[in-house]
Amino acid sequence: MLDPSTQYRSIIRLTETRDIHHVNSVFLETLESLVVGRFALYVVDSVGRETRFLLCSSENPFGADVDSVLALFDPGSNVTPKLVKGLRPFPLASVNGLHALLILDRKAQVVDEVFLNFLISIYCNQFNLVETCSCDALTGLMNRSEFDKKLSLFPVSDGRQRSTDVYEACLAILDVDHFKNINDTYGHLYGDEVLLLLGQQMAKIFREEDWLFRYGGEEFAIILRDVTAEQSDAILERAREHIESFCFPQIEKVTVSIGYTLLDAFETNSGLIAQADAALYYAKENGRNQIQSYQALLAKGALSKRSMVVGDIDLF
Numbered sequence: 001m002l003d004p005s006t007q008y009r010s011i012i013r014l015t016e017t018r019d020i021h022h023v024n025s026v027f028l029e030t031l032e033s034l035v036v037g038r039f040a041l042y043v044v045d046s047v048g049r050e051t052r053f054l055l056c057s058s059e060n061p062f063g064a065d066v067d068s069v070l071a072l073f074d075p076g077s078n079v080t081p082k083l084v085k086g087l088r089p090f091p092l093a094s095v096n097g098l099h100a101l102l103i104l105d106r107k108a109q110v111v112d113e114v115f116l117n118f119l120i121s122i123y124c125n126q127f128n129l130v131e132t133c134s135c136d137a138l139t140g141l142m143n144r145s146e147f148d149k150k151l152s153l154f155p156v157s158d159g160r161q162r163s164t165d166v167y168e169a170c171l172a173i174l175d176v177d178h179f180k181n182i183n184d185t186y187g188h189l190y191g192d193e194v195l196l197l198l199g200q201q202m203a204k205i206f207r208e209e210d211w212l213f214r215y216g217g218e219e220f221a222i223i224l225r226d227v228t229a230e231q232s233d234a235i236l237e238r239a240r241e242h243i244e245s246f247c248f249p250q251i252e253k254v255t256v257s258i259g260y261t262l263l264d265a266f267e268t269n270s271g272l273i274a275q276a277d278a279a280l281y282y283a284k285e286n287g288r289n290q291i292q293s294y295q296a297l298l299a300k301g302a303l304s305k306r307s308m309v310v311g312d313i314d315l316f
Contacts, residue, residue: 002112006033014122019149020130024056024100027123034116037108038062042070043100045208051076053101062087066103073101090120094128136214138192139199147213147221151269170224170232172260173276174202174239177288179218186250191218194248198256205242207235221276222260229262229295236260236291244289255289262295278303 002010010030017023028041038061042053053070060066069089071081083089090102102120110116134146142150154169176182176198183191195218202212202220215221224232236258248254259280261272275294282302283292297303 002034002115007112007115010119011122014119014126017126017130020127020134023123023126023130027119028056030119031102034111034119035104035108036111038105039108040066040103041100042066042103044098062103062105069103070101073098092120092124092127094124094131096128096131099124099127099131136199138196139214141199141203141220142211142213144213144216147211147215148269150211150213150223151272154263155265168226168228169263170222170227170229170260171263171272171276172222172224172232172236172258172291173215173273173280174220174222174256174258175280175284176218177255177257177284182251182254190250194251194254197246197248198243198254201243201246202239205239210235229293232260232262233291233293240289240291257283257288258291259283260291260293262293 010033013026014023014030017026024041024043031039031041040061041056043056045052045054051074053074065084065087067077067079068082069084069087071077071079072083072089073091074081086106088104088106090104091098092100092102104110134142136143151171176194179191179194182194195214198220199212199214202222206212206222207224209225211223211225213221213223222236224235227235240256240258244253244255246254257280259276259278259282261275261279263272267275279292279294279297282297283290286292294303298305
């Protein structure tokens with residue numbers, strides 16, 4: 001049995017975090033002091049309509065045997081599902097369904113079986129709480145509050161860095177073209193369906209390392225990480241083309257306009273948002289269904305730093 005102080009510290013650490021990835025890492029760290037032997041945590045990752053399990057730790061301790069166990073909880077798996085005698089699965093669920101799978105080696109020694117079950121319950125409850133607070137209820141993407149947190153992970157320079165120092169990342173704002181017409185013609189319920197389907201398509205077409213957000217209304221935000229300007233342009237253009245070719249029920253075709261800016265170490269978060277928004281506004285004012293780069297528009301004189309139009313507001 002674990003000593004009470006260790007139990008209390010584990011509970012406090014698990015319940016004080018407000019980040020899903022941190023919840024998983026704290027849970028794993030606690031398991032390391034609770035389980036002597038092999039174990040692994042697999043989290044559910046939904047891409048469009050497809051579901052897959054992602055290993056949280058760096059190595060898979062069970063080899064190919066784990067694929068058969070994972071297939072038991074994944075109806076779309078191509079692997080024959082079966083319960084491997086040497087492995088002990090613990091399905092972990094929240095109000096939105098299965099979100100992770102803990103697998104223990106049956107030969108592993110659990111220091112405190114009662115506390116393990118108690119810890120699993122706390123982990124599931126905390127996961128549900130964090131997920132509810134950080135995700136948009138309609139699309140399942142991260143919400144505006146989470147966007148502010150993620151963008152703040154890119155620190156602003158204190159002025160002592162080189163002026164050429166930039167982060168290899170990109171902030172894009174995506175807006176559904178003529179969304180008001182969709183609501184007026186088909187009703188708000190169908191407008192919500194368009195946003196839901198769009199969120200699903202975005203989760204499918206962007207990369208695993210990209211962060212996707214419901215920014216507000218019919219606007220979405222994307223943070224592309226570890227990208228150059230050329231890669232940003234290619235990724236966003238591919239996304240725009242995919243959305244244009246996707247068949248939405250009834251309306252069939254929906255297009256989007258995208259404005260983006262490269263993350264600059266010398267620009268504030270509000271400044272970065274204003275830059276992406278200015279590029280988006282330019283795209284919508286010049287034909288829609290296109291992507292525009294703030295830096296490219298600046299270089300050709302279409303925008304100036306002294307005056308940027310953001311939505312319906314002129315910033316001077």
